[in-house]
Amino acid sequence: MEPSSHAPKGGGRVLSAIQQKQIMRACDNRCECCRQQYPRYILEIHTIGGGIIANPQGSEINERHVVVMCAQCWYATKNLPESNAMLRSIVRERPPEIRARIQRILAKKSAPYMPETEFDLAELFADAYDNNGMDLFLNGM
Numbered sequence: 001m002e003p004s005s006h007a008p009k010g011g012g013r014v015l016s017a018i019q020q021k022q023i024m025r026a027c028d029n030r031c032e033c034c035r036q037q038y039p040r041y042i043l044e045i046h047t048i049g050g051g052i053i054a055n056p057q058g059s060e061i062n063e064r065h066v067v068v069m070c071a072q073c074w075y076a077t078k079n080l081p082e083s084n085a086m087l088r089s090i091v092r093e094r095p096p097e098i099r100a101r102i103q104r105i106l107a108k109k110s111a112p113y114m115p116e117t118e119f120d121l122a123e124l125f126a127d128a129y130d131n132n133g134m135d136l137f138l139n140g141m
């Protein structure tokens with residue numbers, strides 16, 4: 001029996017918060033299940049086969065292991081006996097361009113905070129949104 005530990009700090013491949021955000025953006029901030037667009041705090045990235053976004057074995061997480069879902073779809077899916085099969089079929093039907101984008105994100109060792117060419121105001125705004133910092137924009141005079 002092993003002491004319960006948190007996600008490995010060094011060795012394993014763990015999706016950083018930034019990578020998670022990039023993956024959500026690669027999916028157009030859309031739930032891959034119901035296809036609705038949501039603010040990012042509603043969306044979650046789930047790994048298929050495991051429950052957590054971490055890979056203690058240190059092996060590659062690839063695009064086929066991750067799926068972007070809204071909280072509602074995840075809640076409806078997670079307890080189904082065939083949930084893994086459902087998630088896999090979602091991933092199988094993922095459009096090739098999104099597939100390629102996610103692969104690129106996962107291939108990066110550690111993403112720098114500022115994406116080279118994609119930095120824009122919408123990104124800043126989305127970050128504030130993610131951090132529940134909207135009141136800074138709304139009330140911050």
Ligand SMILES: [Zn+2]
Pocket residue numbers: 031032033034035036069070071072073074
């Ligand atoms: Zn959904």
